[in-house]
Amino acid sequence: MSGVAAERGGRGRDDRGRAAVRTGGEETMVTLTIDGRVAKVREGATVLDAARAIGVRIPTLCQHEALEPWGGCRLCLVDVTKKEWNGWEKMVVSCMFPAEEGLAVSTATERVVATRKVVLDLLLARCPEAPLVQSLAREYGIERTSYQENPEPTDCVLCGLCTRVCDEIGVSAISTIDRGAGKEVAPPFHEAPPDCIGCLACAEICPTDCIPYETSDLGRTIWGKTFEMVRCPHCGRAHITREQAVFYAGRGGVPESYFLTCDACKRKQMAKTFTTLSLAR
Ligand code: SF4
């Protein structure tokens, strides 16, 4: 996502903190530099948005454009300064810090690189076998962690994307529990979460693919809970769990039957309706 428009009187973020897009009126643009290159983005964009807009790569783990920024992994740290700050610089998380007029961003200063190395070294201690962590660490010259390796290696980098997407859907079936090395994402009491609707959003967003699940026409299992799959009444494809259909219907005020038809069949039906209408003209 390159830039975002400013809401009138706001910072260009919606009420959930995500980049907002103005639907009308003029856009306010801000100009900043990133590693000496000029970036011009709409007010409300983050420094990370601006960097991506001009092709400057900043490593991230806990950021996802569908979710409001959280700033938890600290991997996207950068140095920022302004002319009027008289040489003073501060380190900020680029996925949250707003792109401001006149801001000068440095993505790879000595202290930024050193801090990222510490973050990755610690992550490698927690997740020594996670390919994503290994490859990020390798980019910073780290082959093995200098800390004590987790005796119970996990691929979970604690990015919080899974719990946040589940919250965003409105289910909140899983959360981060425990502390230190034992910190993990799990359902309450490690039991099949009663609220889970089996949508798989948590597994699909996980950057290290560490949430196991099984899905087939016959059923779906995730977090120890098994779901019956519902077949599309038109094509017979098993595409949704009963719990998903009930949840979406309840939230959207739309009949459950609407969600039982798969997206492909909905598109076909819509095309048929349009064709019939245009022939009738
Ligand atoms: S599968 Fe369950 S836990 Fe995962 S996002 Fe969907 S509702 Fe939440």
Ligand code: SF4
């Ligand atoms: S399970 Fe995956 S998405 Fe959830 S916190 Fe761990 S790494 Fe992130």
Ligand code: FES
């Ligand atoms: S991506 Fe910015 S703190 Fe994680």
